[in-house]
Every structure is written in C-alpha cells, then in structure tokens.
Amino acid sequence: MTDSYASSRNGDLSPSQNGHAASSPSLGPNAGVSSVIRKKLMGYVGFANLPNQVHRKSVRKGFQFTAMVVGESGLGKSTLINTLFNTTLYAPKEPLPPTAERPKTVAIESIDADIEENGVRLHLTVVDTPGFGDFVNNDDSWRPIVENIESRFDSYLEQENRVNRQKVVDNRVHACLYFIQPTGHSLKQIDIEFMRRLHTKVNLIPVIAKADTLTDEEIADFKNRILADIAHHHIHIFQAPTYDNEDEETIAEAEEIASKIPFAVVGSDKVVATPDGREVRGRSYPWGIIEVDNEEHCDFVKLRQMLVRTYMEELREYTNDVLYENWRTEKLLSMGVAQDSSVFKEINPAERMQEDRVLHEAKLAKMEAEMKMVFQQKVQEKEAKLKQSEEELYARHKEMKDALDKQRSDLEEKKRKIESGRPLTPEKSNTSKKNRFLRA
C-alpha cells in the first residue's frame, strides 16, 4: 500500500516542476501528460513565494490532529500524552475505591485541547480507551474502538456529501498509539488480535510502555521479536514514506526513526533534579534517574519527532488519502453504488465514433437476425397449424366417405336381398327393374 502511495506522490510532483518562460520559444502544448518539458527561467517570476502563502493560510486556519491511545490500564498512556505535548491534558487519575462499581465494557473518552506554539494553533484531540484489556474476558474489546473509528469516517463521508461543504471538521483518527506491556518475551494474544483488526483503518504506531524496567539488550531483543510477530501476522504499521528527491539529512533522520520502531518510551510530567544539578523531566529511582528527553535513555524523543515534529502531516495525509479512501470505496460498493470504470479510459473522439458505429451496426445486425428468427418461427407455426387442419379435414373427409360407402353397401345389400328374395309384388318387381335399369 505504501509503495503505490509513494509512486503516485512522485507522479504528482513532476508536473509541478514544469515551468514556462515568457520569452523562450515554447513548443506548444505537447502530446499528453507523460512527457514534461523542463524549462529554464530567464528572470524572477515570483511563484517561489507559493509555500509562504500556503504557510500563512494554514497558520491562519489552524491545524487539527486526532490521536488515539490504546493499551491496558497502568501502562502510562495518560502520562505519555502529557509528556508529548508538554501540558497536563489528563489530570492524574484518581484510583477507584474498592467498593466502586467497575465498568463492564471498554469506554471511549476524548479530550479536546487548543494549544498554541509560535503562533501556530493546533486543535488536538486525544481519544482514550479505558478498560481495554482489563477484564477477565476481553473478547471483542476492540469492537467499540473499531466502531468509533468507523463512525468518524462515516461522519466525514457525510460531510463530504453535503451540499454546503464550507466547513468540514476532520475528526478522523490520524494515529493510534498502541501500548505494549514490557514483558520482554513477545506480543500477547490480545495485542495481535487488536492490531490485526485495526491496521487497515488507522495508522498504527506500536510503543513499548514503561521501558525503564528493561535493560538495553532486553529492549533490543524485545523489539526484534515484536517486529517478527508483526511481520508474521502481516500487520501493517505506519512507516514514514520516503521521497526520492530529499536531502541526505532528512533521509538519514527518517532511517533513524524507522530503525527504532517500536519505540521504547518512558513518560513523565514531573521535573526532577539530577545529581549534576540539572532540572529535567524524568523519573527518580534510588538507583538512578532516567531522563525522558535524553535519547540515550529512551526513545521518547524519536516518538515525539515521528508524531509531532516530522510526520504529523504525513499521518494526516495517509489517513485521508489511503485509509479513508479505502474505507469509502468499500462502503460505497457495499451500498450498491456501481463503479463506472470507463471513466478511467482515455477518450479519443474518432475512435469513439468508430466504436459507436461498430456497436450500432452490431446491434442492428442482431436485431435483424432476431426478427428473421421470429418470422421463421411464425411461419413454421402457421404451417404446422395448416397442416394440422388439413389432416383434420382429410380425416373427416375419409370418415364421411367411409360412412357413405357403408351406407351404399348397406343399400346394395338390401337391394340384393330384395331382388334375390321372395318374389315381390309387381310394384316391387317394377321397382326392382327400374332399379336395375338405374343400376346399369
């Protein structure tokens, strides 16, 4: 999926590099989009200012980002969010007294915040999923989460289909941080099940929680095993796309970030004093102090880079262009909207007409053949009917003839009888004579 995305991106980039010069002889509009001609500029035109215009506009509009955090309770999700955005988004959780009623299903809670930095406003939404993985029976604990993500897609689809689309609020989930328990072995069953169900709907970023309980080798082994598990189950986690024409530094940075996935993080919103006098965000243990912002201690910095500093826009775009589109296609197809694939073909009028004509002629020929067939059929039918009536008549005629023959033979019998029989009265013999004459 990422491959096609990257290549389409490349396709998009090349035409935009095309430039027309005012005074150089141009070759006119050439054949098609495939061969682009790069022109040299003879003077300053000024469209290099476009990025600044875009920048000003988007700063004015502000940005929206929605992140979801999923994981068993006690893995430090709220603390990590507070640490990432350096603000107390989540108040410290009051543990429920033992007598309190515990919820029976996974809840979905979201917190909104408007934060600002250097004039750039970010509308941040964090969706929390308390209760995930905490029950004895965790079957279907992912279902409320999947439904929530899909309902956000639904509402966006609806907004897109409205008549007035001026104000479109994008509250689709752009990234999902999945917290893995630091067992040191490999992924648990519930982790695999959850990731399998969500990797096509949201950008999954797996994170090893509370990584301060693992040593370096344990972390390295654990990461390898997690990646092996993920590959084995064909789970697709978010990978930062790389572009061909980027500079060395960015490529190196991207590689570094990619090599640390899944990130082993430690969160802390408290400031502690180190032995050498610095005040850092971290956790203070009797045996040492772990600094959250220190790259040597944990991968928090890399996670922050991926989520906020470098790839926030990528996450949003990927959600919009790939995940949302796939879901939309699925949904519309399932609703019965037929796909008209002929819109993708190139349109050439003459060919089109030729095709049309051929089609038309074929249609006519077919109609003719059909009609002929129908005619034939009717003729046959009529013939059959006539034959039948002929036979009937013949039969009747025969019948009548037989009847008459029979009558005649009867009468002859009678006549013979009368002639050969007793001498009859003269009238009788006369009649018989007459008859004989008649007979001759």
Next chain:
Amino acid sequence: MAAVTEEIRAASYVGFDSITQQIEHKLLKRGFQFNVIVVGQTGLGKSTLINTIFASHLIDSKGRLEAEEPVRQTTDIQAVSHVIVENGVKLRLNIVDTPGYGDQVNNDNCWDPIVKYIKDQHSAYLRKELTAMRDRYIQDTRIHCALFFINPTGHSLRPIDVIVMKKLSEVVNVVPVIAKSDSLTSEERELFKQKIRAELVHNLIGLYPFDTDENDEEEIQLNESIRNMIPFAVVGSERNVIIDGKSVRGRKNRWGVVNVENEQHCEFMHLRNFLLRTHLQDLIETTAQIHYEAFRKRQLLALKDGVAQRPPAA
C-alpha cells in the same frame, strides 16, 4: 480438660534436652521438602525470581520467543524437582510453574487448572494417609506456598487478580508479590501497596501469615511487620553486575544499576528472609495444619454423607 500442669525442675541434670539434637540429626538425614507454585501472567519474571531466591538456575522462562510459536490456549502445570544442599541440610524443592495463565484474550476459568492441581496434591496425600499399609514417611507434594505475581501498573488490582487470589487463599498460603518493581518509584510503590492492601481487605482475602495462639510476642510482632510489607516489591536477576567493586546480582541500564540485594532498591531480601529464613517451617506446618485439615474434613464428611456404602479406602 487436663489440670494445669506445674513445671518441675529436676534435681540434677537429666539430659533430655538433647532431644533437639536427636531430632535435628534425624531430620538432617531425611531432608526437608518444600513445594512452591508461581502464579502470574507471562513476562512478569516468575522464573527469574525463583532462580534468584534460590541462587541457582532451577527453572527456565517459558515465554513465547518465536513468532511462529503458537500462544498457549490453556494454563499448563509444569512441576520441576531439585535438591539443594546447604551446610549439610538437604532441601528437596518442588517448583510448579503455570505457563499460559492469564495469557489469552478470554481468561475465564484460567485459574481452574491451578486450583485443581493444588487440591489434587491434598487428595493424593489423603489417600496415602488413609491406606491401611502406608509408608513410614509419606512423600509430601502438597503445595506449601503460592507466590502470586502482580502486574506493576501502579493503579490497583485487576479483576482477574482479585478473583484468583480469593480462590487460591482458600486452599493454599498465598504470598503476593509485585513483579518487576523497578518500574515504580518509591512513592508510587507505597501508594500501590496501600491500594492493594485496601482491596485485599475489602474482598476478604486472608493472606499468610496467620496469627495463632501459639505465637509469642516476638512472632506476633514479626508477623505484623510482614503484613505491613505485603505485597513484596521485588526485582529478580540471574546476572551479576559490578557495584563498588563487588559482584552482586542486579540489572544494569544506561542510567543506573539496580542492586537486587539492596534493601532500598527492592524488597527481595525481605521476601527471601521471610520465605526461607524465618517462615519456612511455619509455611509447611500451616499447610498441613490448616489447609490440609480443612480439605480432609470436607472430604471425609462428603464421603460419610455420600452414597458410597463401603468405608473409605480401607
């Protein structure tokens, strides 16, 4: 009831105080038997902790290490036997591991195999006791102690933990332990423990050690201090690290070194002392006197009320 017995002092030294040495001599020859079961989710460090307590490699970690390995669908029960010798004292150790406990998505009744196993051991012992021709010394496979491992979330006990601890505390001595406690700072650890203790009290889960009438002042105090420390926050390690020139068992990170034997880092030493140095005999006795007796009573009453006409296992 017997009249109050007076304590008499003999006129001269009789010598029956050497009975303790005679007993010791006998017991040393026979050796001791200790059975322990470890219960907890995969990846909490159960096998490592056992290996750390007895300072030897007794059991292997049973985590899933390959992507192709399937996840266990039920709780397995695997028992391993070892004999450890220290200063002439022979300890026969039976360690029962429970891989697969709490690993599935649906963990309903994942504790059944464990409770069944414990009851089976009691039942086997009862059968051997009731036969007419029985061995002079019955092999004791009854579980003396159940180490229950709690996930170091820092919040509270999970529903499954509460259910299983309740069920286990009815048949065996349960000692709860906070696993991988190097993920909790000292304050978090204290809060977590208080929370756990409150929940245990609220759910009426009775934990070892129990106070009986026989205990004297010292023992009661000791039990009190143990109860204030439960659950033990431990860290296990089979590997050695160098701290201050000495080689100790610990875990080394880039930002610090956890010393397993340091009482300020974790409570491993307390757990080991409790389990082996002070309460080992008590654990075995309590199993025999309280849990086994309760089981025996239930079984024999059931047999008597039962349909069977013939006398039990004559």
